Structure formats: C-alpha cells, structure tokens
Amino acid sequence: MRNNATLKKISDHLNVSISTVSRALKDHPDVSPDTKKRVKELAMLMDYEPNAFAVNLRKKHSNVFAIIVPEISNFFYHSFVQAVEEDARRIGYSVMILQSMNDPEVEEQNLRLCRHNHVAGIFVAITNKTTDLTPFKKLEAIDIPLVFFDKVPTDDTFNKVSIADYESGWMAAEHLLTATAKHVLLVMGNNKLSITRRREEGFTDYYHKHQCKKKLAVVYADHIEEARQAVLDYFAANKNTPTAIFSMSDEIMCGVLKAIHTLKLQIPKDIQLLTISNGFLPTLFTPDISFVKTSGYDLGKLSFVRMQEIMGGKKFVRENFLTSSYYPGGSM
Amino acid sequence: MRNNATLKKISDHLNVSISTVSRALKDHPDVSPDTKKRVKELAMLMDYEPNAFAVNLRKKHSNVFAIIVPEISNFFYHSFVQAVEEDARRIGYSVMILQSMNDPEVEEQNLRLCRHNHVAGIFVAITNKTTDLTPFKKLEAIDIPLVFFDKVPTDDTFNKVSIADYESGWMAAEHLLTATAKHVLLVMGNNKLSITRRREEGFTDYYHKHQCKKKLAVVYADHIEEARQAVLDYFAANKNTPTAIFSMSDEIMCGVLKAIHTLKLQIPKDIQLLTISNGFLPTLFTPDISFVKTSGYDLGKLSFVRMQEIMGGKKFVRENFLTSSYYPGGSM
DNA sequence: AACATTGCCACAAACGTTTGCAGTCATCGC
DNA sequence: GCGATGACTGCAAACGTTTGTGGCAATGTT
Numbered sequence: 001m002r003n004n005a006t007l008k009k010i011s012d013h014l015n016v017s018i019s020t021v022s023r024a025l026k027d028h029p030d031v032s033p034d035t036k037k038r039v040k041e042l043a044m045l046m047d048y049e050p051n052a053f054a055v056n057l058r059k060k061h062s063n064v065f066a067i068i069v070p071e072i073s074n075f076f077y078h079s080f081v082q083a084v085e086e087d088a089r090r091i092g093y094s095v096m097i098l099q100s101m102n103d104p105e106v107e108e109q110n111l112r113l114c115r116h117n118h119v120a121g122i123f124v125a126i127t128n129k130t131t132d133l134t135p136f137k138k139l140e141a142i143d144i145p146l147v148f149f150d151k152v153p154t155d156d157t158f159n160k161v162s163i164a165d166y167e168s169g170w171m172a173a174e175h176l177l178t179a180t181a182k183h184v185l186l187v188m189g190n191n192k193l194s195i196t197r198r199r200e201e202g203f204t205d206y207y208h209k210h211q212c213k214k215k216l217a218v219v220y221a222d223h224i225e226e227a228r229q230a231v232l233d234y235f236a237a238n239k240n241t242p243t244a245i246f247s248m249s250d251e252i253m254c255g256v257l258k259a260i261h262t263l264k265l266q267i268p269k270d271i272q273l274l275t276i277s278n279g280f281l282p283t284l285f286t287p288d289i290s291f292v293k294t295s296g297y298d299l300g301k302l303s304f305v306r307m308q309e310i311m312g313g314k315k316f317v318r319e320n321f322l323t324s325s326y327y328p329g330g331s332m
Numbered sequence: 333m334r335n336n337a338t339l340k341k342i343s344d345h346l347n348v349s350i351s352t353v354s355r356a357l358k359d360h361p362d363v364s365p366d367t368k369k370r371v372k373e374l375a376m377l378m379d380y381e382p383n384a385f386a387v388n389l390r391k392k393h394s395n396v397f398a399i400i401v402p403e404i405s406n407f408f409y410h411s412f413v414q415a416v417e418e419d420a421r422r423i424g425y426s427v428m429i430l431q432s433m434n435d436p437e438v439e440e441q442n443l444r445l446c447r448h449n450h451v452a453g454i455f456v457a458i459t460n461k462t463t464d465l466t467p468f469k470k471l472e473a474i475d476i477p478l479v480f481f482d483k484v485p486t487d488d489t490f491n492k493v494s495i496a497d498y499e500s501g502w503m504a505a506e507h508l509l510t511a512t513a514k515h516v517l518l519v520m521g522n523n524k525l526s527i528t529r530r531r532e533e534g535f536t537d538y539y540h541k542h543q544c545k546k547k548l549a550v551v552y553a554d555h556i557e558e559a560r561q562a563v564l565d566y567f568a569a570n571k572n573t574p575t576a577i578f579s580m581s582d583e584i585m586c587g588v589l590k591a592i593h594t595l596k597l598q599i600p601k602d603i604q605l606l607t608i609s610n611g612f613l614p615t616l617f618t619p620d621i622s623f624v625k626t627s628g629y630d631l632g633k634l635s636f637v638r639m640q641e642i643m644g645g646k647k648f649v650r651e652n653f654l655t656s657s658y659y660p661g662g663s664m
Numbered sequence: 665a666a667c668a669t670t671g672c673c674a675c676a677a678a679c680g681t682t683t684g685c686a687g688t689c690a691t692c693g694c
Numbered sequence: 695g696c697g698a699t700g701a702c703t704g705c706a707a708a709c710g711t712t713t714g715t716g717g718c719a720a721t722g723t724t
Contacts, residue, residue, distance in 0.1 A: 073410035
C-alpha cells in the first residue's frame with residue numbers, strides 16, 4: 001500500500017493544518033484563494049483521493065446505491081440497471097448489483113449487506129417467494145430509502161414503481177384476440193405476484209368485456225422449466241389444443257418456446273405466440289416473436305426519479321406506473 | 333437512524349471496556365467464558381452489527397470483491413458471477429458487479445471506484461477496446477489483487493484465467509469440418525483480443541494440419557449488429573455462399589442468427605452452424621444450435637481459487653486454462 | 665516467603681475525515 | 695487609540711473499530 005496520500009501528508013508538506021487542506025479541497029469560503037491553489041496543486045500532484053471509509057464513517061452513509069434483482073441475466077433488469085447507473089453516475093454515486101438467485105434467504109442476506117454498508121438507497125425487485133417483509137421494514141426504520149420495482153409486494157406501505165401491468169395485459173388481449181386465435185392458453189408467472197395478477201386481470205377483463213367466445217385457459221409457472229412442463233402438460237391433457245399462447249414474460253417465453261420446439265409445432269402456422277418483453281429476446285427467433293414492450297430502461301429512469309424524491313425528503317408513499325406499447329413480429 | 337448498537341453502548345450496559353466487548357465477540361482467548369456469554373447475549377439482543385466503515389477504515393480494505401465485465405446481460409458472465417458469489421459468501425465476503433458497457437472510459441471509472449473503495453480484489457474481463465493498461469498497473473501498485481478472466485490482455489505481467497481457447501477452436505474445427513461443410517465462414521470477435529486469436533488459431537491449425545480442401549474465410553465483428561452485417565456482406569460478396577458458419581461466442585451467434593433469418597436460410601439444410609457457448613442460448617432455438625461448451629461457472633471457480641492464492645501471498649504471475657467439450661445439437 | 669506465571673481486563677493510540685469553535689492578525693470607523 | 699469587523703487558519707472532538715501494552719489479582723513454583 002503505497003499510494004496513500006492523506007490530508008495529513010499534504011498539510012505537512014505545506015505547513016498548514018489538516019482542516020485547512022480539507023476545506024481548501026472543497027472550496028470552502030473560509031480559506032484564501034492562494035492556499036486553495038497551493039493545496040489543490042499538491043493534491044493533484046500526489047494523486048490524492050479521499051479515503052472513502054473515513055468519509056463514510058464520518059457521514060454515516062456511503063454513496064452507492066444497491067439494486068437487488070432475482071437474476072441479473074435478464075434483459076429487462078439489465079436495461080433497468082443501465083438506466084440507474086447512468087443517473088447515479090451523474091450525481092457522483094455508484095451502483096452495486098446484488099442477485100437474490102430467486103431465494104428469499106439470499107435476498108435477506110443481501111439486505112443485511114446493504115444495511116451493513118449503509119447504502120444510499122435500494123432498488124429491489126423481489127423474489128417470487130418473498131413473503132416476509134420485515135427485513136424491508138427494518139431498512140426503512142434506519143432511514144435507508146427503498147424503491148420496489150417490477151416485482152413489487154402487495155403491501156401498501158412501500159414505494160413502488162411498476163409497469164402498467166393491467167394495461168399491458170389488456171393490450172396483449174386486444175392484439176391476440178383480434179387475431180384468429182380460437183383457443184388461447186395464458187402462461188403466467190407466480191400468481192402471488194401482483195405483476196402476474198394484474199397482467200392476467202387486464203387480459204381477462206378485455207376478454208370478458210368483448211364477450212369473446214374463444215376458449216381461454218391459464219397455467220402458472222415459476223421459471224423456464226416449469227413453463228415448458230406446464231405447456232406440455234396442457235397439450236397432453238387437452239385434445240383440442242390451443243391455437244395461440246400468451247406468455248407474460250421473457251422467461252416464460254423461453255419455456256414456452258422449448259415446449260413448442262418439443263411438440264414440433266410451427267409458428268405461427270400451428271400456434272400463435274405473443275409475449276410481454278423488453279424487446280431483445282423476441283428478435284432473436286425466426287420468425288420474430290410479437291410482443292408488448294415494457295422498457296426496463298424507462299422503468300429505471302422513473303425509479304431513480306422516485307428515489308431522489310424520497311432522498312429529498314418527500315416521504316409520502318406512492319406507486320408509479322409506466323406505459324407500454326405493441327410491437328408486431330411474425331408470430332401472429 | 334436508530335439501530336446503532338455500538339461496542340461502546342454494549343460496554344456501557346455491561347460495565348466492561350470497549351476492547352473487552354470487541355474481543356469477546358470474536359472469541360479472543362483473553363476474555364473469560366462468562367463475560368463472553370454475557371456480551372454475546374446482549375449483542376444479540378441489541379441486534380448489534382459491526383460498523384463496516386469503521387472496520388474497513390481500521391483494516392484498510394473492505395471485504396467485497398468487484399467483478400468488472402463489459403456487459404452483465406450475458407449468460408457466460410452471469411454464471412461466472414454466480415460461482416464467484418458462492419465462494420465469496422463462503423468466506424464472508426460479498427461481490428459487487430460493475431459494467432464497463434464495453435467502454436474503456438467507464439472501465440477506468442469503475443477501476444477508480446474500486447481503488448477508492450479499497451475492494452478486496454478485482455475480477456475483470458476487459459473491454460474490446462481496452463489498450464491502456466496503466467490503470468490496472470496502478471491497482472497492483474496499491475496491493476489490490478487482480479485476476480483477468482475470459483477477455484484478458486496480451487500483457488504477460490498479469491494473472492489471467494481463461495478458457496482453453498486454442499483447444500475449443502480446435503475442437504470446433506474437428507466437428508464442423510468432419511461434417512459435410514464445403515465452405516466455412518468463421519465469424520470472430522475483435523481480433524485484437526487473445527480470446528479471438530487463440531480460437532481462430534485453434535480452428536485454422538486443425539484445418540491446415542488435416543489439409544482440408546474446403547474453402548475457409550474469416551470475418552470479424554465487435555457486437556451483434558456488426559456480426560449480422562458482416563455475414564450479410566460476406567453472402568452478398570460471394571457467389572458461392574458458405575455451407576457452414578462457425579461463431580466464436582453467444583453474442584456473435586445472435587448476430588449470425590439474425591443474418592440467417594434475414595437471408596431466409598434453413599438450419600441445417602441451407603447452412604450449418606456451430607458456436608462456442610455457455611450452453612443456455614443454443615437450446616432456445618429450433619433446432620438446437622450445436623456448441624462447444626465453455627463453462628462460466630467453472631471459470632468462476634477457477635478464478636476464485638487463483639484470487640485466494642494471490643491474497644494468500646503467492647505473487648507469481650501465471651495464466652490458468654479451463655478445458656471445454658462438445659455438445660451436439662440439431663444445427664449440423 | 666519471594667518470585668514467576670497465568671487469566672482477565674482496561675487504557676489509549678491509531679485509521680482519515682469533517683466541522684464547530686476559537687484564535688490571530690490586519691484593517692476600518694469613530 | 696480603541697473596539698469592531700472580517701479574513702484566514704488551527705485545535706480538537708467525533709465517527710466505531712482493532713490491537714499493542716500494561717496492570718492487577720490469583721495461582722503455581724522454588
């Protein structure tokens with residue numbers, strides 16, 4: 001450890017006090033222009049960087065945000081992170097990414113880590129299985145601002161930013177049901193999550209409102225493999241197989257595609273497909289999968305705004321929504 | 333900020349000194365079993381957690397590792413991170429993920445952040461465009477251990493852990509050239525990177541050693557879109573179009589698939605395809621893409637071992653390699 | 665009985681920074 | 695000439711932890 005230029009060393013060289021150096025470096029009006037200049041020059045020369053530990057110890061919180069997601073290998077979360085990183089960088093903060101591996105226990109460990117490191121704020125998309133919210137309450141008790149995004153709990157006492165899920169479900173129904181689909185299978189995620197319930201509600205509300213005579217069925221799955229199996233099971237159990245599938249997310253779509261692959265069905269001839277997606281994965285397939293777009297990037301921007309509001313003292317709790325739009329592909 | 337149980341508060345309640353509390357909590361032999369018990373009980377009751385800032389300030393380094401990758405939305409890096417996280421957790425460390433966005437400037441900012449936070453160690457996969465290695469040298473000068481993985485610089489003075497790239501290129505050639513391919517197009521990444529050069533070398537060495545009479549061509553691309561365009565350009569420029577494509581990575585494969593899609597070619601009838609991959613993406617397509625598997629997870633494990641060696645004082649510089657194997661799909 | 669050993673504990677310095685307060689000049693108004 | 699103002703600077707405490715050193719009994723050794 002050589003490169004340890006400290007305030008003290010600078011002050012020794014210049015025969016001034018530590019406090020003067022400290023103030024000079026942050027342009028405090030109390031110190032003369034001349035000393036400021038000398039201090040800054042030497043600091044530059046010595047490659048001085050304030051010791052983050054000491055600063056944080058003093059200020060009692062660090063300048064890094066944490067983002068906790070079930071799995072980062074996900075284009076939606078990826079673009080979310082990107083948006084937050086951009087904004088954080090702009091105000092001199094940085095971002096640390098934590099994965100819960102979809103395991104509430106790991107999630108809690110990560111929260112401990114955040115508490116332990118007194119992060120400036122936390123963005124979190126909860127696990128499918130998260131039920132105990134006390135670790136989150138604990139965070140608020142020690143004044144660490146918290147913004148839930150995408151996968152948010154149903155609890156009303158938290159700040160949340162989410163996709164306009166109802167609307168995107170409605171939009172999906174609108175496009176899929178006006179196509180020739182006779183028998184539609186909805187493949188949804190964990191039905192305890194509000195994201196799932198809202199998207200399904202949006203879809204089925206459209207369905208009922210327009211008094212569709214088509215057959216509608218719903219299955220639920222927590223991850224790729226379950227989604228694949230659920231589709232295969234449904235096809236095995238129903239003589240009259242579906243003519244279209246609605247998938248509520250990228251992850252579900254991967255499972256659905258695997259099932260379609262296994263069943264050797266052709267898209268869109270044998271089966272039509274519509275998903276809700278961030279937009280990257282659907283373009284990798286042939287034909288392109290049609291999707292209702294939900295932008296992780298925009299959600300990140302929105303979340304950051306909310307975070308700053310909270311940090312600025314606006315403590316009132318609310319939930320924000322982000323709108324979505326339809327991108328036709330070749331799968332319908 | 334309420335939950336601030338400190339050593340001092342505990343010591344006050346128990347009428348012992350701060351140092352005794354500190355030692356009691358870490359089972360120092362100097363303190364009596366009885367006091368230990370009392371201290372630990374009260375600490376538990378007060379929900380005491382050591383203040384990380386103070387600990388780090390004292391110890392001069394934190395217990396978090398940093399992983400810097402061009403883009404985290406990548407299954408290879410994702411499984412790498414997973415492996416490192418597992419091992420780090422085991423020794424009480426945590427991991428922070430940083431993205432360079434494939435931009436050397438952001439990469440350097442991230443390195444600054446690491447230096448600034450005195451991370452325990454850094455795992456880094458460099459940018460395609462990284463040429464200036466001085467920021468990395470600077471890191472070693474202040475004793476922050478550094479392990480390059482996957483995308484490593486050519487410089488010989490660093491610790492590196494990488495895929496046995498030559499071997500995987502060789503293996504790919506072995507399988508692709510014994511298939512009926514008459515005219516093979518190699519789509520490679522940035523050819524300044526050793527990963528690219530080695531994979532290509534492995535492939536072409538096999539080709540020459542076996543005196544294949546087939547036509548061989550190589551194009552380079554830095555990202556998905558460039559890969560797509562490179563393939564389209566090659567097809568446009570060559571009357572005799574390739575019968576097979578070798579892609580050196582998941583990312584390149586995505587571009588290649590888009591091009592194949594644009595050209596409306598059938599796999600494997602019109603064009604055969606073999607890629608090097610972590611194994612997730614190839615299974616999402618129909619037919620499955622054949623691939624030579626490189627495990628990000630295993631690479632993570634290996635890198636962590638190397639990191640621990642360095643931290644343990646074994647300073648000698650070396651490069652480790654990880655072997656790969658072939659997974660047949662339906663694309664050949 | 666004198667001395668060394670051991671078990672337990674407290675004191676205090678250090679890590680590097682920030683910041684309220686007080687001190688030292690010189691200048692200015694009267 | 696005297697108090698007041700203002701510009702600049704230094705002192706010292708605080709943030710919470712770790713750890714070397716030394717003290718003080720009680721026990722063991724000769």
